[in-house]
Amino acid sequence: MSRLSRRWKLILPLGVLAVTASVLVSTSIAASRASAGEIRVAIMTDCKGAFGFGYEIDIGGAQAALAQYAGGKVKNPKKPSAGMTGIKAGGKNVRIVGYGCGDDTVPTAVKETRRLMEQLRADVMIGPLSGDEAVYVARYAKSHPTKTFIIGTAGSQDPTLQLAQPNVFRYHGDGAQWNAGTGEIAYKKLGWRNAAIIMDDYSFGWTSAAGLIADFCAIGGKITKRVYPPLNTTDYSSYVQQLPAPDTVDGYFWVVGGTGTAASLKAFEQQYGALKPSQHIGNLFFAFLGADKVVAPKVVGSYVGGFGTGPGLKTRAAKAYEAVVAKHYPGLNGGNYADGFVYNYYNAAWALVQGLTKSGGQLGKALQNALPRTLKPGYQVTNNGVLRLDRNRQAIQDQYPLQVVKNGDAIGTAVVGYVPNVDQSFGGLFKKTSPPPGRTQPPCVKKSMPWQGKIKVVTNGVITNQTLK
């Protein structure tokens, strides 16, 4: 090796190191700059993993509310993560100190939460996005009581039932709540009495399935078989094999997400032939989170559990909410604003603005006391459109079961029912001391649900007075 090349082999890496170090130092100095009295907010979402597509959508939802109610100026309407300036609430400047980049796993949530809350010194977090992450954030909240956490969109039950920290708020339903009413539809509209369920084997899969099971069994249905394929399974044939044959059961509930939804349905088709829509009900994975393109065309006519939103609902509040998002971030999520990702982050940020206004910009306990216990979000109809939090600071929310429909060539969803005031406990079935949803939890029991027999039929986006029969 010549002397020159030896030198270069030393100088080049040292140069790389110097550049990297200078970038890091300049960043750390910038991160540590904080003007006195400003409120530091972090938005935690996923930029990788199964929900990575939700990154801009979530940020857009939250920032649309900050733009509308706290005077925030959108930097780039096509790219919410470009940031926002000029936010003011409670007489103080609000700064978005960072966006968390999770990948729906706990270890990344650990690192990102600490980066946002400790390195970037956020006072408030809006987020995270997925179930397991929210469980971690709720645990983290326990040891950081002065920080406030408003969950973005997460379907796990634990954060606000088993863990229920006083500094954790959730202004939307959990995965079980989203499915309320769907079991009753299966029983009454489709005449199901015995059904099987196939569910992803992790916290969101269990919680979402728990909603379907509890609702269906409460009215008198029986779950004859529960099958739980592992997350990220690619070949579902052996799990489909475990399901009872179509002539021995009235129907199937599907709680399989990500790429698994299409793969599991395909395995079913290979085993038993074409899918009969009246024999299959899915959770939100049949219609949301990218399923509209791949999965929905296979199951036109099937009923689907909701996402706490009412797509196409023709109420004044729904239209007003959609107009606000469209004003600040036109075309966000392909113009589909009735998506839980947009809606839930929007409501979380809106609640934060109200809380800060009431607390006069005070943080910690003062903010936690001031955060609203009621909100008037777009898709709430009951109580004159007022959504209430329960004593665990968990939303009691209206739910909207859906149906996959075809309009000409377009395949979409239509709201078929309005389920008023769904609470997290399902009429006392889920308690702080009860085991969280799992493979065999909850058991299938007939019981009275607060919304049983009160589901209203929704036609063309209008809630009718007709009760579901």
Place this chain on the structure above:
Amino acid sequence: MTFEPKQTTERVLALAALVVAALGPVIFNDYWVDAILTQVFIVGIAAASLIFLAAYGGMISLAQTALMGSAGFMIGNMVTVGEGGGESKGLTLGWDPTLSLVLALIGTTLLGMIFGAVASRSFGIYFLMITLTFSVITFYFVGQVTIVSGFSGIGGIDRYTPGFVGDIVTDRYRLYYIALGVALGVYALIRYVGRTPFGVSLQGIRDEHVRMTSLGYVVPLHRMLAFGFAAFLASLAGILLVWWQGQIAPGDVGLGATIDLLIVAVIGGLGRIEGAWIGALAFIVINNYIRDSWLTELLDTLRIGGSFNTIIGVVFLLIVVLSPDGLMGLWDRAWSTVRRPRGGSGVTVASPAQHG
């Protein structure tokens, strides 16, 4: 005794680093102490177990993350309590924390020896693939056997520490010093083991395993024991990891985490044990700060893709191309360039890059 400028400089630097580390809570803010440096010590221990196998045994193992995680899952299942507002995931056996700690260390070491026994007759790419398989098996086992964890993982583990460890939930400096102490102990232990007859014969196996066999050494047994020892070191990192983050989840032993540990070891340098902590420091600091940097923003604006992974990938590539022995190799080369008459290092071991 001859004067070795490089060795002396290294000793002075090591002493200075030790003083800075010992005064960490005085010098650095809480975030740096708890989130960065404590993590550096822990990840460094895991990387040291990988570097030990690579530098002394010529074995590049991808199973160290899995072994580290196994210790975490073992202790998590053993110590947590399910009743009365406790944890909802895992076996929640509620055993004594000290007993659980010992059982987790022994259990992981035995697991490492079993892994080692299976892999000990393989070399090069085959060894790498077998250890990768261990890693994948571990990930799917803890993810899919929901009785021991499930994808949500087990939480609240840091509340159940042995009496001699004390409360690490509120007193984070305590955990910092424990991690620092264990890291120093691991470094000293590896240096010691490397000089024992076992360590020397292991280096012989690394260089010429056929010749060592003909000399009468039982090569697979040596390699299995080395794997067991490295598993013990990884288990220490695993215990500290669950105390540090309070929980353990399959993502901690996933493919991403496995690759991250390999990157830490390669950035630090697979030839020298010190590289483990240097690599961990570089990796973790870049991970923490690059995300919010103007560089990421610039790359993002240029639509090159400004994510952390892209940047760490480029840094990794540059280091592998320009300094295959990592940052420690760069240091060694800087000395030999500055002082043409070569300076020696007492602790340099042959690069495993040539041994695979």
